[in-house]
Amino acid sequence: MPDAIPAVRSQRLGKDILDEVPAYDLIELFFFAYRDFVSDPDRILDEYGFGRAHHRVLHFVDRQPGLTIAELLDILRITKQSLNRVLKELIEKDFVESRMGTADRRQRLLYVTAQGHDLALKLAKLQTRRIMQALADLEPEGKALISGYLLRLIDPDDRDHVERLVFGAGET
Amino acid sequence: MPDAIPAVRSQRLGKDILDEVPAYDLIELFFFAYRDFVSDPDRILDEYGFGRAHHRVLHFVDRQPGLTIAELLDILRITKQSLNRVLKELIEKDFVESRMGTADRRQRLLYVTAQGHDLALKLAKLQTRRIMQALADLEPEGKALISGYLLRLIDPDDRDHVERLVFGAGET
DNA sequence: TGAGATATGTCAACAAGGCTGACTTAAAAA
DNA sequence: TTTTTAAGTCAGCCTTGTTGACATATCTCA
Incomplete structure (x- = not known):
């Protein structure tokens, strides 16, 4: 019973995990990284x-x-x-x-x-x-990858605003 | 003259860029992302x-x-x-x-x-x-990739300490 | 055993950087 | 001309950080 339909099961897990298992590692790394950054x-x-x-x-x-x-x-x-x-x-x-x-x-x-x-x-x-x-060896795509991730962390409502502000700052 | 030895030139640029061109986009995205996160x-x-x-x-x-x-x-x-x-x-x-x-x-x-x-x-x-x-479509490697990046943002002196704290929290 | 180091707790005062609420002034818009 | 808007200001409060001084209990080492 536990090992039945593994494909479906892991798919469900993949979704449930969003609500069930806290990403303690990322939460904490974000905290420490931001602290050193500022x-x-x-x-x-x-x-x-x-x-x-x-x-x-x-x-x-x-x-x-x-x-x-x-x-x-x-x-x-x-x-x-x-x-x-x-x-x-x-x-x-x-x-x-x-x-x-x-x-x-x-x-x-x-x-x-x-x-x-x-x-x-x-x-x-x-x-x-x-x-x-x-970024180290994440180049050459690393920067786009990280900035994409950070952008998606931002509230969807503000995302466009921030995007214009960040990437279109030279324009009038 | 400007288009001579482009390979070498872009290689030098790649290194100089660290000190010369501020990564305004990442700086600002980090600021906004962290704000929404907390x-x-x-x-x-x-x-x-x-x-x-x-x-x-x-x-x-x-x-x-x-x-x-x-x-x-x-x-x-x-x-x-x-x-x-x-x-x-x-x-x-x-x-x-x-x-x-x-x-x-x-x-x-x-x-x-x-x-x-x-x-x-x-x-x-x-x-x-x-x-x-x-993380969206960055899966399945996305999480490791982001956590690796965040870890490298942390001061090298603290990195081991944080790593133990974050990834080894279950152990005694 | 006794002296000193260590882990924690506490008091007082201060600073940075947020906040609310109330009010003013100048200029634009209706 | 009346109303709205952009900015500035005053006063007071809150949270969360700081320093400095000192108290207490417990551990460690000579």
């Missing part, structure tokens, strides 16, 4: 008196010059009060600048300064080293 | 008056019954004061229990209660659903 920049940020919140803002403004406050809030999913606290510091220390919108003068368009760009790049390179070295 | 449990944790810090503690105690405080601190890399705050709440609300060590009576061995195990499992399954569905 901790790389910490040392450098410290030297400037910045934290991870500043890093996130600097990163996205560097990547998308002219970003508005509303767009940035949408990306970070924090409140404007939280954003304002770190953004104010980035502006005061001259890493980011805020210009009045041209089409809509209520908007503030955000740009990194030269100094801001240098820091953003430095931090991105640091994270890139880890990310690329981990 | 946000799944939030709603449920809220119902119990717990946060992410409680989740992490509950998870690792569930996975490794009999864990000591020192071992848990080593996994989470937080101070004992921070740990104690959330651990105390988990114990008070009867999700975790602390027993005196047998070999060394200074130690406290941590165990989840039935209630604690149920919650840990519920949260793990929630995260497993996302993680496994994202």
Whole structure:
């Protein structure tokens, strides 16, 4: 009885497994990997008196010059009060600048300064080293494979938005 | 001149790229993916008056019954004061229990209660659903491939430790 | 056995980075 | 002209991390 119709049985298992057997290994690896991934920049940020919140803002403004406050809030999913606290510091220390919108003068368009760009790049390179070295022998398809997986981890509703943001950042 | 020795040129590029061209796509995808990954449990944790810090503690105690405080601190890399705050709440609300060590009576061995195990499992399954569905057609090698990649993202010094923790959690 | 090391617990104070709610101002849109 | 929208600000709160100091029980080693 237990070894009857093995093909069907393993097919059912393949489906049930989604709900029945937790993927503890991936859950934990994701936790540890992300921790090391974000901790790389910490040392450098410290030297400037910045934290991870500043890093996130600097990163996205560097990547998308002219970003508005509303767009940035949408990306970070924090409140404007939280954003304002770190953004104010980035502006005061001259890493980011805020210009009045041209089409809509209520908007503030955000740009990194030269100094801001240098820091953003430095931090991105640091994270890139880890990310690329981990690809190891997965090349040449590895990168597409990993980015595809990460994209599918994102909520389906946001996936298109993120995809545009990540892969189409150069466009207008 | 530009199209001379293309093989060598692309080989050099392949190496230089590690330091020169930031992998913005992977950096950002990792950020968004991790955010959605950890946000799944939030709603449920809220119902119990717990946060992410409680989740992490509950998870690792569930996975490794009999864990000591020192071992848990080593996994989470937080101070004992921070740990104690959330651990105390988990114990008070009867999700975790602390027993005196047998070999060394200074130690406290941590165990989840039935209630604690149920919650840990519920949260793990929630995260497993996302993680496994994202594997999609990467099967059957997908899981090993992703876990290999995540493992290589971890600091080389900790890699063995994490590997034992993640893959050898059933053993004594 | 006694001294020192170790595992844990606790108190107090502080910081980063989230949050809510209320209110203002300037500019755009209806 | 009225209403809506984009942004800024004030005040206060929460969670989760930190440091520093100190207490207690237990183990280990000379």
